[in-house]
Amino acid sequence: MNQVLNFITSKQEIIYTVILMIFVGIEIIEKVPSVLHTPLMSGANAIHGVVIIGAIIVMGKAEQDNYLALALGFIAVLLGTLNVVGGFVVTDRMLEMFKKKK
Amino acid sequence: MNQHLLTICYLIGSITFILGLKMLSNPASARKGNLLAAGGMSIAIFGTIFLFSYDENGTTHYLGNYIWIFAALIIGAIVGTLAAKKVQMTAMPEMVSLFNGMGGACAALISIVEFNHLSKELDATPPAEIIQKIQEVQPTVLIIVLGLIIGSVSFAGSMIAWGKLNGKVKDFSFTGQNILNMVVLAAALGLAVYMIFNPQQHMLLYAILGLSLFYGIFFVMPIGGADMPVVISLLNSFTGVAAACGGFLYDNKVMLTGGILVGAAGTLLTILMCKAMNRSLKNVLIGSFGGNKKGVAGVAGAQGEHKEISLSDAAMVMSYANKVLIVPGYGLAVAQAQHTCHELEKILTEKGVEVKYAIHPVAGRMPGHMNVLLAEADVSYDILMEMEQANDEFPTTDVVLILGANDVVNPAAKSDPASPIYGMPILDVEQAKTVIVNKRSMKPGYAGIENDLFFRPKTSMLFGDAKKVLQDLCTEIKNA
Numbered sequence: 105m106n107q108v109l110n111f112i113t114s115k116q117e118i119i120y121t122v123i124l125m126i127f128v129g130i131e132i133i134e135k136v137p138s139v140l141h142t143p144l145m146s147g148a149n150a151i152h153g154v155v156i157i158g159a160i161i162v163m164g165k166a167e168q169d170n171y172l173a174l175a176l177g178f179i180a181v182l183l184g185t186l187n188v189v190g191g192f193v194v195t196d197r198m199l200e201m202f203k204k205k206k
Numbered sequence: 207m208n209q210h211l212l213t214i215c216y217l218i219g220s221i222t223f224i225l226g227l228k229m230l231s232n233p234a235s236a237r238k239g240n241l242l243a244a245g246g247m248s249i250a251i252f253g254t255i256f257l258f259s260y261d262e263n264g265t266t267h268y269l270g271n272y273i274w275i276f277a278a279l280i281i282g283a284i285v286g287t288l289a290a291k292k293v294q295m296t297a298m299p300e301m302v303s304l305f306n307g308m309g310g311a312c313a314a315l316i317s318i319v320e321f322n323h324l325s326k327e328l329d330a331t332p333p334a335e336i337i338q339k340i341q342e343v344q345p346t347v348l349i350i351v352l353g354l355i356i357g358s359v360s361f362a363g364s365m366i367a368w369g370k371l372n373g374k375v376k377d378f379s380f381t382g383q384n385i386l387n388m389v390v391l392a393a394a395l396g397l398a399v400y401m402i403f404n405p406q407q408h409m410l411l412y413a414i415l416g417l418s419l420f421y422g423i424f425f426v427m428p429i430g431g432a433d434m435p436v437v438i439s440l441l442n443s444f445t446g447v448a449a450a451c452g453g454f455l456y457d458n459k460v461m462l463t464g465g466i467l468v469g470a471a472g473t474l475l476t477i478l479m480c481k482a483m484n485r486s487l488k489n490v491l492i493g494s495f496g497g498n499k500k501g502v503a504g505v506a507g508a509q510g511e512h513k514e515i516s517l518s519d520a521a522m523v524m525s526y527a528n529k530v531l532i533v534p535g536y537g538l539a540v541a542q543a544q545h546t547c548h549e550l551e552k553i554l555t556e557k558g559v560e561v562k563y564a565i566h567p568v569a570g571r572m573p574g575h576m577n578v579l580l581a582e583a584d585v586s587y588d589i590l591m592e593m594e595q596a597n598d599e600f601p602t603t604d605v606v607l608i609l610g611a612n613d614v615v616n617p618a619a620k621s622d623p624a625s626p627i628y629g630m631p632i633l634d635v636e637q638a639k640t641v642i643v644n645k646r647s648m649k650p651g652y653a654g655i656e657n658d659l660f661f662r663p664k665t666s667m668l669f670g671d672a673k674k675v676l677q678d679l680c681t682e683i684k685n686a
Contacts (some may be wrong), residue, residue: 111345118454122466128224129470136231138482138567138592141475142574145439146302147230147240148472151223152309152445154247154464157254158316158452163278164258164269166319173319174271178278180315185282186289187309188251192244193290194301195230199237201295201581 143198150191156184208257215253216460222246223464227471250460251279295582296539299572300371303364303438306445310360313448314418317354318411320455324350325408340405346455347405351398353451354411355418360444362422367434367441370426379428384492390421425491432613433490435572436479440487443472482567483630512648515666517675520642521682527604529560531596533633534576535569537610537645541672544583547609550680551585557683562589564596564606566614566633593633600637608635608643609672612650616657625655641665644675 112119136144163177222242229239255275259266269275286305293301324343331339369375394417401410429437446468453462480487515523524530538547551561563585569576577590591599600606608615611633618625619632635641641664648667650656659665668675 107341107344115345118457118462121459121462122450125463125466126470129227129467129472130474132224132228133231133471133474136475136478137233138478139574139577140231140233140236141479141482142298142302142435142572142578143236143240144227144230145435145442145472145475145572146298147236147243148227148446148468148475149302149306149309149442150240151227151243151247151464152306152442152449152468154219154223154250154461155309155313155316155445155449155452157250157458157461158449158456159312160251160254160275161258161269161456161458162316162319163271163275164255165260165267166271168271172322174274176315176319177271178274180312180319181275181278182282183308183315184312185279186286187305187312188247188286189283190286190290190301190305190308192240192247193287194293194298194305195240196237196244197290198298198578199240201578 143195146191146195146198150188150195153184153188153191156181156188159184208259212253212257215249215257216458219246219250219253219460220463222249223460223467227467294542295544295579296542297372298578299435299438299575300368303368303371303434303441306438306442307361307364307368309445310357310364310441310448313353313357313445313452314361314415315357316452316455317350317357318415321347321350321354321408321411324405328406340403343405344402347402349451349454351401351411351414353448353455354415355394355398356444356451357448358415358418359422359425360441360448362419363426363437363441363444366423366426367438371434375427377428377430383424383428387421387424390417390424394418394421429491435568436476436483436487436490438572439472439476439479443469443476446470446472479568485630512660513663513666515642515668517668517678518682520666520668521679521686523640523642524554524605524607524679525557525559525683525686527559529562529599529603530554530605530607531591531599531603531635531638532561532563533569533606533608533611533615533635534563534565534580535609535611535614536575537672539570539575539579540610541674543609543671543673543676544579544585546673546676546680548580548583548585550676550683551589553680553683562591562596562599564591564593564599564633564635566593566611569611569614593631597634597637600634603638604640606635606638606641608641608645609676610645612645612657613655615659616655617659617662618655618657627655635659636662636664639664642668644668644670644672646671 133144159180163181166173166177223246226239226243229235259268366375394414397410397414426437446465450462450465450469453465477487480490538544554561565576613627615633615635616627619627619630622628643660643665660667
């Protein structure tokens with residue numbers, strides 16, 4: 105029990121961030137028209153590509169002789185980049201088509 | 207100094223994500239929002255590469271292995287851009303699913319590497335201090351395992367969703383599948399809990415990975431293709447949470463905010479999509495649309511005879527109409543017929559016919575799919591009508607031309623409580639004087655149910671590939 109309480113106190117900043125972000129996330133897309141559901145999903149998909157930062161840290165920390173970490177880190181950075189770059193480009197392509205007729 | 211710069215980079219990243227997502231929910235600012243978020247992402251990525259430092263054994267280290275990092279970044283960027291640029295508009299949904307899977311896999315890999323790192327530390331700890339050490343690392347193990355489970359479910363699920371949308375994977379379900387899924391998930395979670403208390407058992411991590419992948423596959427398998435957008439949106443929010451786990455792990459604010467933001471917004475978006483179909487999320491996930499219920503509705507609907515119309519008759523009816531409403535569906539997308547459709551619209555307009563489009567919110571494979579497709583073909587924004595608007599117009603319409611849409615015009619949604627799509631709002635095409643349906647065959651739509659509309663006296667069928675039929679219609683009308 106003590107351990108749990110300690111954990112909450114030591115991580116309170118993160119816990120606050122999480123809770124506030126949940127509300128922000130819900131608030132900002134509440135009024136989205138159904139036309140934009142697909143681009144919005146695609147844009148959100150690109151944003152969760154931030155996970156690549158974790159991959160970069162893993163990769164950058166890996167020791168030169170730890171081939172497993174190097175290989176897995178390399179794949180992780182590669183996949184993360186695909187997620188980020190592909191996600192933003194696809195979203196832009198979808199939205200480009202909306203723009204022409206605005 | 208570098209530390210502070212990095213903090214500012216991350217702050218900029220978080221703010222652009224929030225603003226970007228906000229702007230993405232408004233048609234006028236959407237494109238700028240996307241670019242803004244992309245800019246923030248670049249700042250956060252390059253900030254991490256050059257400014258990130260960590261303390262180990264009392265000294266400050268910067269990240270190494272630049273060659274590897276940049277090699278991966280460059281390859282990923284080139285492949286990602288090419289894939290995203292080359293993909294057909296119709297294949298957008300599966301592309302999103304694929305990229306989502308990549309993010310999930312990335313999160314799972316991070317967990318694996320971090321866990322290996324941690325288990326080395328544990329192995330090096332002298333037995334006297336091991337209990338103390340285990341207590342210390344418990345929260346970290348929790349986050350790592352959570353990231354692994356969510357990331358790999360998202361990866362496996364997205365791959366199946368991708369395969370389903372491009373037709374490589376068929377629907378597959380068996381009795382008791384839901385129970386098996388629950389058992390597998392419970393086993394994965396049970397092992398995860400055991401692992402938190404016994405982090406020295408390295409190999410368990412791979413068992414959890416296997417179970418999670420298995421769960422991801424069999425969780426998406428039975429869900430019908432028509433519901434894939436909802437599933438992708440849900441998996442999208444999963445990956446967001448997996449990314450947030452990484453943020454927890456490294457105490458990294460931009461990963462945390464970005465991940466949670468997508469997790470929350472994605473969940474809401476999933477619910478909004480379900481609402482557009484007037485179904486609950488639970489119904490989508492467990493109901494396995496069109497699977498086991500097919501028999502019941504199929505028998506009730508397979509009655510009467512349908513009537514066919516010839517091309518020249520259809521052309522005639524349309525060119526002498528006052529008002530024509532076009533109802534596009536997935537068939538239009540598959541046939542890549544959006545440009546030909548616009549062509550037909552122009553020819554009819556020149557003849558003095560009023561032409562408009564009636565767009566059901568879930569027509570096609572994703573909400574907004576049809577709008578994107580028609581926008582690509584240069585169809586003007588102001589003749590695209592949303593469902594409510596269109597339903598007001600049908601009574602004054604002479605001809606409704608349905609192009610490869612099925613479930614969104616199925617009257618069973620209004621009249622037959624036994625139908626799996628009962629309660630879904632539909633386009634009330636029967637209010638119009640004549641209905642012409644273009645389909646490839648009499649096969650039921652994605653929901654796997656018969657459509658009574660096709661047997662109604664007002665309805666005539668015009669079989670064939672949408673593009674071919676539209677081209678022929680154009681020629682016929684021009685020559686008439």
